[in-house]
Amino acid sequence: MHTSDATKDFSITASEQFLQRARRAIAGGDSSTMRVLPYHLPLVAAKGQGSHVWDVDGNEYIDLNMAFGPLLFGHCPDLIVSRVEEQIRNRGSQLGFPTEITVRVAERIQKLFPSMELMRFANSGTEACMSAARLARTFTDRPKLIQFEGQYHGWSDTLFNRYHAPLDELPTGPYGPTTSGTRGLNGAPHHNLLVRWNDIESLEACLNDHRGQIAGVIMEPVMGNGGVIPPKPDYLESVRSLTKDHETLLIFDEVISGLRVGPGGAQGYYGVRPDITVISKSVGGGYPVAAFGASKEIMELVADGSMFHGGVFSGNAVVMAAAEAVLDEVLANGETIYRHMYAVSDELCRGVGDILSRAKVPHFIQNVGPMISIYLTNGPIDGIYEYRDVRRHCDFAKYIRLQHMMQRSGVYYHPNQFEPLFLSAAHSNEDIATVLDRFEQAVARLDD
Secondary structure, eight states, X not given: OOOOTTTOOTTSOHHHHHHXXXXXXXXXXXXXXXXXXXXXXXXXXXXXXXXXXXXXXXXXXXXXXXXXXXXXXXXXXXXXXXXXXXXXXXXOSOOSSOOHHHHHHHHHHHHHOTTOSEEEEESSHHHHHXXXXXXXXXXXXXOEEXXXXXXXXXXXXXXXXXXXXXXXXXXXXXXXXXXXXXXXXXXXXXXXXXXXXXOHHHHHHHHHHTTTTEEEEEEOSSBOSSSOBOOOTTHHHHHHHHHHHTTOEEEEEEXXXXXXXXXXXXXXXXXXXXXXXXXXXXXXXXXXXXXXXXXXXXHHHHHTTSSOOOOTTTTOHHHHHXXXXXXXXXXXXXXXXXXXXXXXXXXXXXXXXXHHHHTTOOXXXXXETTEEEEEEBSSOOSOOOSHHHHHHHBXXXXXXXXXXXXXXXXXXXXXXXXXXXXXXXXXXXXXXXXXXXXXXXXXXXXXX
């Protein structure tokens, strides 16, 4: 039943009214906590097109969030929508049998990610990471996994860790146990150990102390859940060498970085080949698809049923149509696509840095192509190399104030400094110029 004008509260926005209604049916008002945190300004989206979104109040925003990363070609790109529509109308969305389109998508992924000699599809990064962890344990017959501070591999009991834990909850030595940060977990995460990102000594100590017990080392090869923190030079190569020495599998969680930092993900960008790869987000261009894959030897455990994997909607025809469209475009026009995304991303980073420097606002900016972090800091720093640096040096309250001003001016990115900004092939130089103009106005008022 629609609310009549006589009872409607015109003192609040339509977004606020909608969220009040949503909380009466959906726990917290949405099905992902990261979309309805307490410091969010209310924004309920009505539609998206290209690099822009509109809310239910009719406000237009340049979107620098891109649905937390998946929208490599922006909102509603014709190249994806047309394929999905044709599949649904003429062939069906969920057939319940093996399909040719699933094979075609897998073959395209093999071209971009040679480490994935065989793969299985899933519906989310959480599912695929959970399967990758189980695969590592099954192949090695070992119980333990190593994770990294500040990195997130989904919300399964197998891997969930309080990835944004305060400093006093982190290990005091070179490594320690993971911290759950949530109630109701089973015992699986307590087989996992936590080391510091970009610190090869802490990883080496952990592997040495637990020799013969570590099934796998799982990492975001470009950290994207504590902000964007690239690997130090030669760090990934050193990790690769250590894991081989210990006969431990190296798992790259490329849910964020896969296809975003380059056509072959971070492993292609840095030239380091993992044993197991997980991809998601950008592969579907806005549709819920993921995959995990490895060598034929490792994946044979799935093929012969030694390790169970299933899912009614895994590899369904709708998301395969979307993924095929994304992959075809990347394979055909990747050089042009990534050149543009890197150019507009670098332009944004340079402009933001210049504005903050002129305003004497302490900051540090990092990006790997269209994965970007703008850190507002408590003072000058020489770099951000791990999660603890973000916790120690960054001014979260100031970042939220700046984000609120930018959102009110018609530019959206997530208000949590841990969440990267994402650009897409749909972002234009005009978009960047507008963002920088509004950013300069917001920074001028930041300390008012």
